[in-house]
Amino acid sequence: MNCIIIDDETTARAIIGQLCSNIPKLNLIDDFPNAMQAIKYLNQNEVDLIFLDIHMPDFTGFDFIETLKNPPKIILTTSDPNFAIQAFEYDCIVDYLVKPITQERFEKAIKKAEDKVSKPVVSASSSTEKVETSSGNDLYVNIDRRLIKIDIPSIYLIEAKGDYIQVKTEDKNYTVHSTLKKIEEKLPNDLFLKVHRSYVINIKKIIDIEDNSVLIKKDVIPVSRSNRPELMKRLNLL
Amino acid sequence: MEQPNLSYINQLSGGDKAFEEKLITIIKDEFPKEKDIYFKNIENDNFKEAAENVHKLKHKISILGLEKSYEVAVNFENSLLDQSKTGKDDFDAIMQNITDFLATL
Numbered sequence: 001m002n003c004i005i006i007d008d009e010t011t012a013r014a015i016i017g018q019l020c021s022n023i024p025k026l027n028l029i030d031d032f033p034n035a036m037q038a039i040k041y042l043n044q045n046e047v048d049l050i051f052l053d054i055h056m057p058d059f060t061g062f063d064f065i066e067t068l069k070n071p072p073k074i075i076l077t078t079s080d081p082n083f084a085i086q087a088f089e090y091d092c093i094v095d096y097l098v099k100p101i102t103q104e105r106f107e108k109a110i111k112k113a114e115d116k117v118s119k120p121v122v123s124a125s126s127s128t129e130k131v132e133t134s135s136g137n138d139l140y141v142n143i144d145r146r147l148i149k150i151d152i153p154s155i156y157l158i159e160a161k162g163d164y165i166q167v168k169t170e171d172k173n174y175t176v177h178s179t180l181k182k183i184e185e186k187l188p189n190d191l192f193l194k195v196h197r198s199y200v201i202n203i204k205k206i207i208d209i210e211d212n213s214v215l216i217k218k219d220v221i222p223v224s225r226s227n228r229p230e231l232m233k234r235l236n237l238l
Numbered sequence: 239m240e241q242p243n244l245s246y247i248n249q250l251s252g253g254d255k256a257f258e259e260k261l262i263t264i265i266k267d268e269f270p271k272e273k274d275i276y277f278k279n280i281e282n283d284n285f286k287e288a289a290e291n292v293h294k295l296k297h298k299i300s301i302l303g304l305e306k307s308y309e310v311a312v313n314f315e316n317s318l319l320d321q322s323k324t325g326k327d328d329f330d331a332i333m334q335n336i337t338d339f340l341a342t343l
């Protein structure tokens with residue numbers, strides 16, 4: 001796997017370089033102290049994997065990802081575990097390493113990247129994502145190695161929680177290892193809407209809307225400014 | 239106060255002395271620069287910038303095995319993001335601790 005490192009800290013680049021050198025299948029091509037230099041390089045070259053720092057001056061790791069049309073697999077490296085939720089909204093991000101990175105944890109991340117590089121067509125229903133669908137109104141989710149059927153119309157809220165999502169239904173709540181983006185693809189568009197980066201709601205279950213929040217059952221859910229117009233469009237307003 | 243150590247670096251190197259020396263040289267070069275920028279920003283009440291400096295310095299703190307100090311740095315970074323200098327003295331003591339340790343290498 002051809003890879004590059006983007007990190008403004010020399011120490012971090014040296015450490016990741018050392019971690020790479022212990023894995024023969026990794027071919028570290030170059031490292032860059034900022035995103036702009038990496039973008040210039042990627043305009044003319046292709047890589048399989050990028051080790052990307054999130055916290056960089058001027059241009060963050062997430063800004064960098066947004067500039068890429070067809071991003072390769074990315075492993076985030078950061079001293080801040082608080083970005084994990086945001087990280088898993090990007091399909092290209094295969095893992096999230098918190099510094100200081102150990103060889104063991106690094107190898108685990110490479111294994112994940114390797115699996116995704118060798119199987120580039122990853123759909124939301126792949127076994128690794130543990131969310132399976134069937135026809136009609138059912139959604140099967142993998143919880144503790146059991147495929148559990150959920151009646152889609154009974155879902156009123158889905159909340160992102162780190163590496164997991166919490167699916168709330170009329171009867172029960174389910175915690176599933178997946179992302180909002182993946183489950184969103186499996187739900188009917190006319191019924192469900194992402195109102196915030198951490199929340200997808202069933203619009204039929206809304207009780208009321210006030211300013212920048214909606215009330216669903218007993219949950220008050222924030223609505224981000226960018227998602228509010230779409231929400232208002234979906235409502236049967238008098 | 240807990241003392242810095244080279245456990246992580248030794249573990250990472252797997253006995254590769256050349257790498258250990260290279261990394262220590264890099265840290266000895268980069269740490270004082272990052273520390274100076276932090277001190278300038280904190281003196282000028284540039285809270286956001288100082289928080290970013292502390293964020294970067296946290297990595298050095300963890301590389302040198304300072305687990306409790308890392309927590310102090312995390313709290314101080316959060317204070318700075320709230321426009322407060324709570325925890326500054328403790329963090330500055332960590333900076334001095336690392337400076338003293340690096341001088342022995």
